[in-house]
Amino acid sequence: MRYDVLLADNDGTLMDFDRSERIALRSALAAHGIALSEAMQRRYAQINQQLWEAFERKETTQEKLRVDRFRIFLKEIGGGVDAQSLSQSFLDELSQRADEIEGAYDFLREASARVPVIIVTNGISSVQRSRFARSRLTPFFSNVVISGEIGVAKPDPAFVAYALRLAGVSRERALLLGDSLTSDMAAAEAAGVDGCWFNPRGKSNGTACRPKYEVRSLKEVLTWL
Secondary structure (H helix, E strand, O other): OOOOEEEEOOEOOOEOHHHHHHHHHHHHHHHOOOOOOHHHHHHHHHHHHHHHHHHHOOOOOHHHHHHHHHHHHHHHHOOOOOHHHHHHHHHHHHOOOOOEOOOHHHHHHHHHHHOOEEEEEOOOHHHHHHHHHHOOOHHHOOEEEEHHHHOOOOOOHHHHHHHHHHHOOOHHHEEEEEOOHHHHHHHHHHHOOEEEEEOOOOOOOOOOOOOOEEEOOHHHHHHHO
16 A cells, blocks of 8 residues: 555654764763763663653653653762753753664655655654754655644644644555654554554564554655655
8 A cells, every 4th residue: 555645753763862862961961060871871761761651641741751851860860960950951952963763864855755744743842843953854844743832742643633634634545654652653543544663673562552564674664655
């Protein structure tokens, strides 16, 4: 089957968020006199992931999680740093990063020549807009949907419905590509849209979500566009 629009997640799918996060966190901590270790990096990533999953379940807000992740992190590592201050430093640093997933540029160049590509992201609006302004990927986007700007976030099906209205395409003619089972694939399933799980590391699926497709590389997605 070939689709009429691609709804694509950004972080972990097109942009290399892990790399951007690591660099931004190191810089933000250094500005506050703290050296980042590998163990600290892993722990922060775990805390951050847990809070974003809570956000997806509507158990917290984006405004709250952006500080809470550092409050929890700093409580564990010590350092006497203000969580609000560290949070802002991190967001400032992250806003400057537009690191790409391997093959993302070539994939988007080809995909956007075939169908409209609409970005669907739960990321913080000011950060995402800043990163998109710096990215060479942005010219390939036909539109961008950011949760904080529309008042609803993945996996809520209303988020996908909003993107479909922008595209003017029925749910049967759309493909949603993303790396998160709990956010992207759950949103696709809830909205009745076919999902394509980008799983480059071959992770096991321990959720109840069953995406229609699973790929290791972005170029594989071109099969359906």
